[in-house]
Amino acid sequence: MSSKIKVAILGATGAVGQRFVQLLENHPWFEVAALSGSERSIGQKYGEACRWVLSGPIPAYAREMVVVPSAPGFEAQIAFSALPSEQAKNIEPELARAGYAICSNASSHRMWEDVPILIPEVNPDHTGLIEIQRKQRGWSGLIVTNPNCTSTGLTIAFRALHDAFSIRRAFIVSMQALSGAGYPGVASLDIIDNVVPYIGGEEEKVETEPLKMLGRFNGQGIDFAPIQLSAHTNRVAVIDGHMVVTSVEFRRDVSPQEAIEALAAFSAPEIVAGLPSAPKPVIELRAEADRPQPRRDRDSGNGMASVVGRVRADPLFHIKFANLSHNTIRGAAGGAILNAELLVVQGFVG
Structure with missing residues (x-):
């Protein structure tokens, strides 16, 4: 891959958001370009806004990044969502309409008929729902989800x-x-x-x-x-x-x-x-x-x-x-990252 794909992490200060921050450090395909958080965190440096709960330090690349709103406007193709389900219900479709590829950890849209619950080793062909989703919902982005x-x-x-x-x-x-x-x-x-x-x-x-x-x-x-x-x-x-x-x-x-x-x-x-x-x-x-x-x-x-x-x-x-x-790697952040990698090789992103 000639240049890395820019990605965002939604809900980056929470426990699963932190796992995304950790796992995406030095990822060979993805570069974290935006970290979003709650209203109380917006405008602060990530290292100040985040109460880090994982082992090891906050990755150096993220520490000085300024937390932005979970709204269209950040520069990225993929948004990894660690948002609570109640917030994800409205925010994720808004971002898909704005053209972002949403790889979600939330349960809000898993049972939508046109949204795949994806485990790449289990059902990679279910990304066939994406074109149906785009046509039915009239957006250029997409939503795929992790399972529970x-x-x-x-x-x-x-x-x-x-x-x-x-x-x-x-x-x-x-x-x-x-x-x-x-x-x-x-x-x-x-x-x-x-x-x-x-x-x-x-x-x-x-x-x-x-x-x-x-x-x-x-x-x-x-x-x-x-x-x-x-x-x-x-x-x-x-x-x-x-x-x-x-x-x-x-x-x-x-x-x-x-x-x-x-x-x-x-x-x-x-x-x-x-x-x-x-x-x-x-x-x-x-x-x-x-x-x-x-x-x-x-x-x-x-x-x-x-x-x-x-x-x-x-x-x-x-x-x-x-x-x-x-549960927080395969069952959450790591699973969503693997989903995004599949979207890249299948041509949905990049």
């Missing part, structure tokens, strides 16, 4: 298994990290010595979003995958890394060894495999009896791998396994 952070790693594993054997139904239980609630997040007295068995709106997302991602693009829209999902989501006292345990029934008998072989054989489509942020392998299999674990495995593949372990027979379904992914 809990769905991300699991849907990658489901892609491998569904392609090989056809999933009929699955039961899902999550143990979700505190960083998924943002900063300051869950009050310490609510989570220390405790598990909270409720995360508002989360179960509905986990039960529906994978069906769209695993569905088929028919040229006009998405035919959702005919899979039944039931989810129970829990908040646990882990900083980063969402753990999901799931039991899966297929449309034929499948042994644990067959499932392991399908997971091990899974690879990204050729157009995705060479992208700068793509992990190799996409699915990391752990053979140990007690893995994956958030503290030990969340950084696999630079935080972009879907880590699977404990694949075994299930007495009620066919198999069961544990899955782990880094």
Whole structure:
């Protein structure tokens, strides 16, 4: 690439916005040209406006940048959105109308019929919705979204298994990290010595979003995958890394060894495999009896791998396994950056 593509980060002072700032430092294709924030941050230098919560210092490139409004006018082709969903609902379409390519982490537009929920290794062809979106909405920009952070790693594993054997139904239980609630997040007295068995709106997302991602693009829209999902989501006292345990029934008998072989054989489509942020392998299999674990495995593949372990027979379904992914990297900022890289190689940006 002869020159880098200019990008903006919307909601740059928040926890996910900070992860974008961190991951985009020295990116081979993208140059951060604008950082947006709330009204109280606008006009301040990023280093002064931001209460940095990630490990390591604020990247030097961002420290002196002046925070701008989340509105048209900044010089960039791509806008990575870490905005809260209520704000994203209006701001993201406004920016798409102004010609920006929005790679969003918000849930506001995921279930719009003409907006893809994108995981490049799972459904790169769903970007076919973009031309439909542009035509229907009359804008030159675009919106693509990440899935819910809990769905991300699991849907990658489901892609491998569904392609090989056809999933009929699955039961899902999550143990979700505190960083998924943002900063300051869950009050310490609510989570220390405790598990909270409720995360508002989360179960509905986990039960529906994978069906769209695993569905088929028919040229006009998405035919959702005919899979039944039931989810129970829990908040646990882990900083980063969402753990999901799931039991899966297929449309034929499948042994644990067959499932392991399908997971091990899974690879990204050729157009995705060479992208700068793509992990190799996409699915990391752990053979140990007690893995994956958030503290030990969340950084696999630079935080972009879907880590699977404990694949075994299930007495009620066919198999069961544990899955782990880094919720603020693969499930948020890193996933959106990979989406943008896909848009570049597919010719939607650049």
